[in-house]
Amino acid sequence: MTAGALEVLEPGLLTTVQDTGRVGWEHLGVPHAGACDRWGVAVANALLDNPAEVAALEMTLLGPTLRARGSCAIALGGADLGAEVVRTGVRLAPGTTHMLRDGDVLRFPGGARGMRGYLALPGGIDVPPVLGSRSTYLAARLGGFDGRALEAGDVLAAATATGDEIGTRVWPDRPSLEPDGDPVLRVVDGPDAADLPDVLDALLGATWVIDEGSDRTGVRLRAGDGGAIPDVGQLVSRPVTFGAIQVPPSGAPIILGADHQTVGGYAVPAVVITADLPVLAQLRPGATVRFARMSMADAIAALRDRSESFRRAAELARGERLWHDLWLNTAG
Amino acid sequence: MDRPGIGPFGDSALLLTFGDEIDEKVSRRVRAAARALGRLGDDQAGIGAPVAAYASILLPFDPLATSPEAAARLALKALATAPADDTEPEAATIEIPTRYGGEDGPDLLEVAEAHGLTVPQAIECHGGATYTVAFLGFMPGFPYLIGGPAELDHPRRPTPRTRVAAGSVAIAGTQGTIYPFASPGGWNLVGRTDVRPWDAQRDPPALFASGARVRFVPAPDR
Numbered sequence: 001m002t003a004g005a006l007e008v009l010e011p012g013l014l015t016t017v018q019d020t021g022r023v024g025w026e027h028l029g030v031p032h033a034g035a036c037d038r039w040g041v042a043v044a045n046a047l048l049d050n051p052a053e054v055a056a057l058e059m060t061l062l063g064p065t066l067r068a069r070g071s072c073a074i075a076l077g078g079a080d081l082g083a084e085v086v087r088t089g090v091r092l093a094p095g096t097t098h099m100l101r102d103g104d105v106l107r108f109p110g111g112a113r114g115m116r117g118y119l120a121l122p123g124g125i126d127v128p129p130v131l132g133s134r135s136t137y138l139a140a141r142l143g144g145f146d147g148r149a150l151e152a153g154d155v156l157a158a159a160t161a162t163g164d165e166i167g168t169r170v171w172p173d174r175p176s177l178e179p180d181g182d183p184v185l186r187v188v189d190g191p192d193a194a195d196l197p198d199v200l201d202a203l204l205g206a207t208w209v210i211d212e213g214s215d216r217t218g219v220r221l222r223a224g225d226g227g228a229i230p231d232v233g234q235l236v237s238r239p240v241t242f243g244a245i246q247v248p249p250s251g252a253p254i255i256l257g258a259d260h261q262t263v264g265g266y267a268v269p270a271v272v273i274t275a276d277l278p279v280l281a282q283l284r285p286g287a288t289v290r291f292a293r294m295s296m297a298d299a300i301a302a303l304r305d306r307s308e309s310f311r312r313a314a315e316l317a318r319g320e321r322l323w324h325d326l327w328l329n330t331a332g
Numbered sequence: 333m334d335r336p337g338i339g340p341f342g343d344s345a346l347l348l349t350f351g352d353e354i355d356e357k358v359s360r361r362v363r364a365a366a367r368a369l370g371r372l373g374d375d376q377a378g379i380g381a382p383v384a385a386y387a388s389i390l391l392p393f394d395p396l397a398t399s400p401e402a403a404a405r406l407a408l409k410a411l412a413t414a415p416a417d418d419t420e421p422e423a424a425t426i427e428i429p430t431r432y433g434g435e436d437g438p439d440l441l442e443v444a445e446a447h448g449l450t451v452p453q454a455i456e457c458h459g460g461a462t463y464t465v466a467f468l469g470f471m472p473g474f475p476y477l478i479g480g481p482a483e484l485d486h487p488r489r490p491t492p493r494t495r496v497a498a499g500s501v502a503i504a505g506t507q508g509t510i511y512p513f514a515s516p517g518g519w520n521l522v523g524r525t526d527v528r529p530w531d532a533q534r535d536p537p538a539l540f541a542s543g544a545r546v547r548f549v550p551a552p553d554r
Contacts, residue, residue: 026383027366028538029468029530130532140472140513142532191339191347236354237469237476239383239390241342263385263469271342274395299343300395307396 003122004072004100005157008150012064012108014216017125017144017156018258019055022133026262032242033135033143036216036258037116037281039310040078040094043175044120046314047075047097054124054159055134055144059117061284063108064150068100073122073162075169078176079114079282083107094118095175097168114178114282123160137259138216173313178282183289185255185276188299190244190268192235199247200269202229204291208253212285216259219280222252224288229253232267240264243272243280245291255280275302335408336365336389340400344392345380346407351387354478354507358387359466363542365389368414369407376406384467384542386476423544425462428510428525429551430501432458436524437501443486443520455550457481458522463508463546471515473530473538477508477546492518499525501548508546523548 008015018041021034035041041056056077057064063081076083076094083092086105092098094117100106108117127134127145136144145154193200207224214220229251240246244256246266255272256264257280270291272280283289294302337349348365351358366384369391373379378397383390393403432455433440444454463477470476480503488504493516496502500511502519511517512530525548529539540546 024381025472027381027468027542028472028536029470029474030472131537137472139515140530142472188340188343191341236352236386238347238349238385238388239341239469241345241390241392243342261470262383263467268341274342274344296340296343296400300399303343303395 002070003126003158003161005069005155006066006072006106006121007069008064008152008154008156009067009105010065011150011152011154012059013062014060015064015150016058016136016138017055017127017134018058018136019124019134020053021258022131022135022137022143025131026239029262030131030140030142031137031259031262033137034133034258035118037078037118037176037278039177039278039306040116040175040281041118041120042310043077043095043171044075044118045077045124047077047095047169047171047317048073048120048122049318050120050122050124054120055127056121056125057119057150057156059108059119061115062110063117065105065107068102068104068106069155070102071162072100072158074098074100074106075120076175077118077120077171079117079178080111080176081108081114081117082111083117084109093175095171099162114176115284116281121156121158122162123158126157126159139259169317171313172316173309176282177278179279183279183283183287184292185280185289186273186294186299186302187245187270187291188273188294188296190270192267193269196232196267196269199229199232199267203245203247203253203269204293207288207290210283210285210287210289211252214285216257218257218260219255219283220252221255221289234265235267237263237265240268241271243274243277244268245270245272273299273302275299275306336411338404338407341390343395343400346391346393346400346403348389348391348407349387350389354386354466354505356464356478359464359478362387362389362467364414365411366542368410372406372410379403379406385469386466386478423541425545425547426540428501428527428546428548430459430523430525430548431551432523437522439489439520440522443484443503443522446486447483449483454484454522457483458503459548459550461547465540465542465544465546467542468538468540471513473512473540475509475529475540475546478506480506480508482506486520488518489520492516496521497524499527501525525551
């Protein structure tokens with residue numbers, strides 16, 4: 001059996017091939033890149049029993065229109081971008097698998113909530129690794145599909161063939177960590193918190209609005225109510241991390257994203273906890289956000305909880321599939 | 333080696349601080365420390381590869397495999413047993429043929445005039461300096477060069493350009509660089525080279541390694 005493939009009919013707003021990122025090259029100035037929402041992409045891959053590190057599609061707000069070449073299993077994670085199989089009108093929810101038939105057209109016209117959806121193929125998307133990763137880093141045209149966002153006519157092949165064994169699978173936990181109510185991102189003190197308590201207070205005390213200029217390099221904030229941060233000038237450039245909240249002289253904070261540059265020269269009063277980076281990835285422009293400060297121990301406990309939730313859900317998904325297959329066999 | 337400042341940078345990395353300015357001695361120390369810390373990840377689970385800048389090093393760790401406290405203890409121990417001074421091999425000087433001024437270096441005249449120099453004098457100053465690669469950052473292969481001439485110590489442009497051509501040779505203060513890709517940039521553009529600091533097909537893809545020496549040599553216009 002040959003591996004299935006998807007042909008891009010319309011690329012959507014920004015659709016890129018992403019995996020868990022490019023580790024160990026930041027000392028050469030190569031950004032980490034990778035999926036903005038590590039939870040969402042992991043859900044999609046886990047549903048197909050893919051190894052965690054394989055590449056999937058990251059789709060942004062308005063997703064692509066894709067046509068199946070050969071029959072092809074897919075799994076969706078992250079935000080609900082309104083996935084629909086045109087032939088049947090069947091709506092596909094994130095956190096489920098689906099078997100596309102040859103010629104089926106799948107579209108993602110956009111949904112009510114969330115920012116990024118993920119589509120996984122069996123064995124991952126078959127593109128060559130560059131510096132140990134299949135992630136696309138757009139600014140340097142590195143990795144992914146020719147180093148760029150997808151365009152009409154591109155064909156994405158699955159790395160392995162789809163067997164009949166892929167039944168319907170449902171993720172028993174949330175496929176996306178997008179917040180239900182008013183978003184609150186939990187933070188720990190950044191390296192400049194002690195030196196700049198006023199800046200930290202101003203950041204924590206205000207409600208911020210996600211700016212339209214946000215992208216994979218960072219989420220830009222503008223002042224909502226009470227948002228005014230004093231100008232603290234610049235620092236000698238130093239290494240920075242995903243989730244670091246930088247405050248440039250303009251006073252409008254930037255939360256560094258997956259494609260962030262390896263170094264930065266602005267004060268960092270706080271850093272979003274790793275457990276909440278998947279929440280950050282799902283905030284839409286125009287949404288408001290607040291920050292809540294927590295201790296390092298609580299931040300690590302929150303990450304452990306997330307990791308444990310994921311592990312339990314993956315086991316359940318696998319168990320439910322076994323049950324489902326057994327039932328089908330019995331019924332058949 | 334003296335103990336650096338050490339503290340968390342978020343819940344998954346440590347920041348080691350060796351100073352707060354751009355200084356050749358501090359940079360040598362940082363480069364030596366980065367080499368010592370780079371060996372840690374080989375046999376310690378949960379410790380990532382260090383990322384160095386001018387005066388600080390980021391050391392990522394996996395908080396589910398180790399703790400910030402344990403990672404800090406390991407880092408300080410690795411530094412305590414590292415050689416006191418830099419033992420980086422004396423690298424050959426890399427020469428960068430550079431077309432100065434005009435369209436290739438639109439800021440050269442302004443920089444020269446600001447420092448009471450003629451354009452040929454400014455070119456002689458820039459070409460006469462031996463830079464050191466402090467570290468790579470900002471974008472793949474982008475070298476942060478230190479040791480530029482005091483005569484051309486010129487601040488960044490007040491408003492960054494939205495697009496700087498690949499291969500642009502630029503200065504900011506006494507720092508220098510070569511832009512590997514077309515990108516936005518705020519440094520003063522004094523010339524341009526055909527040398528590419530980054531080529532994904534090359535092994536290694538980065539032309540420069542930290543500690544390397546770099547000189548700019550005037551090249552004829554094309």
